[in-house]
Amino acid sequence: MDFLRPTDWAGALAAKAAHPDAVPIAGGTDVMVELTFDRRRPDRLLDLSGIPELRRWETGERTVRLGAAVPYRAVLDHLAGPLPALALAARTVGSPQIRNRGSVGGNLGAASPAGDSHPALLAAGAEVEAASVRGTRRIPIDAFYTGVKRNALAPDELIRAIHIDRATGPQQFAKVGTRNAMVIAVCAFALALHPHTGTVRTGIGSAAPTPVRAPDAEDYLTGALAGAGLWEDPRPLPEAVRRRFAELAATACRPIDDVRGTARYRVHAVGVLARRTLDRTWDAYTKGLTPCA
Amino acid sequence: MRVTCTVNGRRQVADHVWEGESLLYVLRERLGLPGAKNACEQGECGSCTIRLDGDLVCACLVAAGQAEGADIRTVEGLAAEDGTLHPVQRAFLDTGAVQCGFCTPGLLMATDELLERVPDPSDADIREALAGNLCRCTGYEAIMDAVRLAAARRAGTGERA
Numbered sequence A: 001m002d003f004l005r006p007t008d009w010a011g012a013l014a015a016k017a018a019h020p021d022a023v024p025i026a027g028g029t030d031v032m033v034e035l036t037f038d039r040r041r042p043d044r045l046l047d048l049s050g051i052p053e054l055r056r057w058e059t060g061e062r063t064v065r066l067g068a069a070v071p072y073r074a075v076l077d078h079l080a081g082p083l084p085a086l087a088l089a090a091r092t093v094g095s096p097q098i099r100n101r102g103s104v105g106g107n108l109g110a111a112s113p114a115g116d117s118h119p120a121l122l123a124a125g126a127e128v129e130a131a132s133v134r135g136t137r138r139i140p141i142d143a144f145y146t147g148v149k150r151n152a153l154a155p156d157e158l159i160r161a162i163h164i165d166r167a168t169g170p171q172q173f174a175k176v177g178t179r180n181a182m183v184i185a186v187c188a189f190a191l192a193l194h195p196h197t198g199t200v201r202t203g204i205g206s207a208a209p210t211p212v213r214a215p216d217a218e219d220y221l222t223g224a225l226a227g228a229g230l231w232e233d234p235r236p237l238p239e240a241v242r243r244r245f246a247e248l249a250a251t252a253c254r255p256i257d258d259v260r261g262t263a264r265y266r267v268h269a270v271g272v273l274a275r276r277t278l279d280r281t282w283d284a285y286t287k288g289l290t291p292c293a
Numbered sequence B: 001m002r003v004t005c006t007v008n009g010r011r012q013v014a015d016h017v018w019e020g021e022s023l024l025y026v027l028r029e030r031l032g033l034p035g036a037k038n039a040c041e042q043g044e045c046g047s048c049t050i051r052l053d054g055d056l057v058c059a060c061l062v063a064a065g066q067a068e069g070a071d072i073r074t075v076e077g078l079a080a081e082d083g084t085l086h087p088v089q090r091a092f093l094d095t096g097a098v099q100c101g102f103c104t105p106g107l108l109m110a111t112d113e114l115l116e117r118v119p120d121p122s123d124a125d126i127r128e129a130l131a132g133n134l135c136r137c138t139g140y141e142a143i144m145d146a147v148r149l150a151a152a153r154r155a156g157t158g159e160r161a
Ligand SMILES: Cc1cc2nc3c(=O)[nH]c(=O)nc-3n(C[C@H](O)[C@H](O)[C@H](O)COP(=O)(O)OP(=O)(O)OC[C@H]3O[C@@H](n4cnc5c(N)ncnc54)[C@H](O)[C@@H]3O)c2cc1C
Pocket: A023, A024, A025, A026, A027, A028, A029, A030, A031, A032, A033, A048, A068, A069, A092, A093, A094, A095, A098, A101, A102, A103, A104, A105, A106, A107, A108, A109, A110, A114, A115, A116, A117, A157, A158, A159, A160, A182, A183, A184, A185, B042, B043, B044
């Protein structure tokens, strides 16, 4: 096995172009388990931890540009204001040791349907900055997940950063698991209110082959809020709206039975989480508690 | 390949390192530092917890080559050169928080890091900080006592890390 350790981004792209089969390793919290348990025996590892820019972030006017290898710990400590759903998701990842190493770029690279970043990114709105020696492109987050543990990256591409829309309204992330720490989601749900466009976005984890949005639930709620003029004149939501939103969110699931839970339970739980996150975000909106910049 | 790093203040060189092996393996099998324990090798138990450039991490999840040039601290570096125990070690002994001892090195490293950040932690802070460290013997109550005692003694002596 070869261990490639570029010290700058150009070097990383050149290495990936020369060896498209090289497996990138950032925090190593997925890759090392695969290597140790012989689930993967690549000819080359491409270590990204020697490239300082991948651990930096910039908060712009509309978006946060999050370097691919920024650990969850930093998201939690520094970005809860502009990225509330992602910070809430980061808070539930593994343990302190895992959050000190694991990154959003690694979560995207692994593209597990159970990854906790995904519902938050889908709800907030994001683009993945993918690069190769051929050039750079931005992949909308909705188009990034292509199958179970598959993503839209070409073999010679690496993730350089994730551009995430800054919150302009309340956001929530909720996850069902057997306990609070160190738990892979049985299912997860994120909801972001976007008052500046009068829209809402959602993200569901662990309840379909890939992370997905719940488009029917989004359209329904967007229409219900606009129709009743609730953005301008926020009042408590009618029970019928809360119930219908939860039902429609559950219909977006295409879950399986596995060791963590049955498909039926997942559909039910997604509905419960949808309603809960709606209640919390709408309550915050009516109280004017938009996240601070 | 060769990996050069600093462990507990001393420069160390490991040769013939396989590119896919973990830092935990390098520490234990190549550098003769068996303090960090190997239990699950998948980040779940925390018994391999060390500090990597200051960060609390599982050594089993760090690739050997990622430690090149790094500053590493392990449980072997806690006690003084003359063998005097570190206050956190003392507190674990005094409260009976050590039974088989397999989880202890990881818990000591996690506790030391917590008290560096939060000198006067609440019970919730302690539980959160130790959430990545499993103990199969003590039932955790004695461990909670140990962390509280270490914090109190640290405050009493005005020690600052
Ligand atoms: C004990 C434990 C608990 C965990 N708990 C959770 C949890 O609660 N929630 C959760 O979502 N995950 C969890 N995980 C999984 C893991 O921590 C996350 O998926 C994490 O985000 C991976 O980030 P990393 O930097 O460590 O990735 P790595 O392991 O370094 O890489 C992961 C994948 O992404 C690829 N990759 C990494 N960086 C790039 C890049 N820049 N460009 C292209 N590809 C790249 C790698 O080749 C690999 O396929 C847990 C893991 C462990 C060991």
